[in-house]
Amino acid sequence: MPFDEMFGLFTGYWNSILLYGVEFEHPERLWYLVPIMLIFVFFLRKSFVLLQEKNKVKDVKVQRRMWIYRILIFISRTIIFLLLVIALAGPILNVKEKIFGERSITIIVDKSDSMQLYDTSFVPGLQAELEQQIPVKVATVGSGSRSNIGDGILTNLGKNRNILLVTDGNANAGSDIGDAALLASDLNASISSIQILPAENDYSITIDGPSKVLSHSEAEYLITVKSSKGFAENFEPKVTIDGQPYPGKITTEDETKIMAIRPKLDDGQHRIEASIAVDDYFPINNKYYKTVKSVPKPKVLLLSKKTSPLEQIFTKLYDVEKMDRLPAKLDEFYTVVINDMPATSFTSSEIQRLGDFVNDGNGLVVFGGDNSFEYGKYKGSDLLSLLPVNIGAGEKQPRPDLNAVVIIDVSEGQEGFDSLGLSKAHSLNVMDQFRLNDNVGVVAFAEQYYTVSGMNKMTPDHIADIQDKIQRLKFYPASSCSNVRTCSNIVAGITGATKLLEGVSGKKWIFLYSDGQYFDYLTGSYLDYAVELLEKQNIVLYSTMTTKTKLGDITYTFEGAERALRVLAERTGGIYFPPSDSDRMRLLFGKQEQKETSEEGDTRSIMVLNRYHFITEAIDPTAKITGYNQIIPKANARLLMTTSLGEPLLAVWRYGLGRVAVLGTDDGTAWAGQILNQDNSMLISRIMNWGIGDPERKLDYYTQIADGIEGEQNEILVKSSKYPVAEGLDFYKIEENVYSATFKPEQLGFGTLANNIYATNYRPEYTELRLNPQLEDVALASEGKLFKPGDAQGIIDFVSKRSERVDIQKKKVSWPFIVAAMILFLIEVLARRVEEQTRKD
Known part of the structure; x- marks a missing residue:
């Protein structure tokens, strides 16, 4: 040399x-x-x-x-x-090396039907202009109602290659686009997109809501109308239930209209049809069909020694039987409700019978009050073993000392939005919730992690030091990243936090604040590895996104990143807080000191802590309570709601095959009357419906057909003690007394099979009519770009720059x-x- x-x-x-x-x-x-x-x-x-x-x-x-x-x-x-x-x-060094890529580009053109709404006439001219300076290959993907964009990307991917997509990004078949972006990053390939513009206007309509409801109970259905270019015509969707018009409340949001209806249906099968009368490009997506089965009221056992306002609510929704003792047989009931009863009301054999009942797949719901929990000798009782809570002692038993690390994402965020400033504000806010004996450290990360502050007791000096260091954190610019995909390396951040928590004993929590930029790669093995790091030390992670929800004129919600942060939290027993709820992390610390508040005396508001559960999804209670029980969630329980000062209020868990829910306030007799009013009673019915589960599971015979898609296989399920027989169907056994058969509906609308009605709708290709914001995620994750349709020179410059660039590689020397x-x-x-x-x- x-x-x-x-x-x-x-x-x-x-x-x-x-x-x-x-x-x-x-x-x-x-x-x-x-x-x-x-x-x-x-x-x-x-x-x-x-x-x-x-x-x-x-x-x-x-x-x-x-x-x-x-x-x-x-x-x-x-x-x-x-x-x-x-x-x-x-020794392993991070060495700057020149990477020589291909000075060429592959244009992938989407030929599926939805692309007829867009102007793609520029493609031949763009190809000709590019070919004057760089080699160009053109490939097509998709046809008719099949849009397998991910497959097209994977077919044309190669090391150091450049791909340019001409697509709306709305795939409905084949490989996931996000997985293709992940592989592209590994191959040092780029995936860019043309920001195509809609040339034709089209509208689609869909119906979302439960396919099975309880007889005469209220259920919400959302009729959604989407447009490709906006609402040029003034129209409203028409909705009918069993052929009769049904009105609803309409709201308009960007290029979407939403109508909400809340029907109460009789026993039996029902048809909901929604349509729009417009002159648009695809008439096929102007009607949508949905079937709903309204099943008889499931039988519920209410155990109560007093007259309860719950009886009035339950009677409207369920077949209620009230007793003051547990009966010898429970087989006919779907769930048992214990209302404000002391543990001494149950013998050991009754608790055993109740446990077997829940373990077999049934439900148990427990309401508090001044005769239960700490007032009802639950502590140390057999009954407590069935419940997702332990009994607290209020002020006499302060919470154990906590070991916590705050992780702050300092990678460069969305342009024009100070996501780091928001992360700092939330971090400083959570610092105020720690106590003197808590051990707290701080880690920041971009491409790599670094320790901002080591683990120390929350003395005034340590608090001041942490606050100063957090305030002085600066953005790590994206231009300094060796690879865009690693600009926000959450795995590195978690690694740094777990190292700080090594060797410490007691409860371990992590609070993660990030805008989620570049997180779409966090799937599969990456997510599993991050969870494994946390599970090794029994660390619970709580996460939130510090971001805005719009980028330019495209709705941009970081769905992939939000999904990853939610999975990270839930798989470690934590909670993901959406941006609107990020300030609710303070409720995790249990009972807070009552400071200046508009609430008088012992009045507390009810707060949803975890929005991603059947019970609490899309509800915001306005009720206030004047009393509560001292309950503490067990390790495997999920805390869903607290009071406004952080006292646990609603906790759930799975017990064997069954479900158990505990509400730590009373039935409305003295403390929680507002829970029963019209604005809040849905909370009670949600708790009960979650405990009940499938209201047909105890029937000896039933049939079930899900609504299907035109030309695609659909399934019919039959529960029967005998082998079912129906013309044109071949059944096979999938479990004890349950049989399945498939069929292919070819006609839109309602059909009947084995005395069951079902709906067949248009293919998903005609539902999403605007550019998929995931295209921008894919470009970011693979170091690609978004280009205007005529920007041939910009594409040439991009390819030329990528063909010879400096990257940072790990090298053993x-x-x-x-x-x-x-x-x-x-x-x-x-x-x-x-x-x-x-x-x-």
């Missing part, structure tokens, strides 16, 4: 060490330096080199020179062995340290020769 090339490598490696530090494949080998240094010190005190004995050397200057010489030799040998030990430990040790050894040998010659002279 020429000297100038070797010198250049040395310089590059040295700069890499200064800029990015060094990692080691075998860091434990660095401990070899300890015995080596001890040996060197020992010989230094004796005689490291052959010199004349000290008593033979009378000249003081010569003695001093000999001593300096010995010290220099000691330093030289130390450095030599240090370099050799470093080489033995396997031992030889520079070995060579440096050899050079230093040769210099030492030469110096010794000179010294020996000088002494002879």
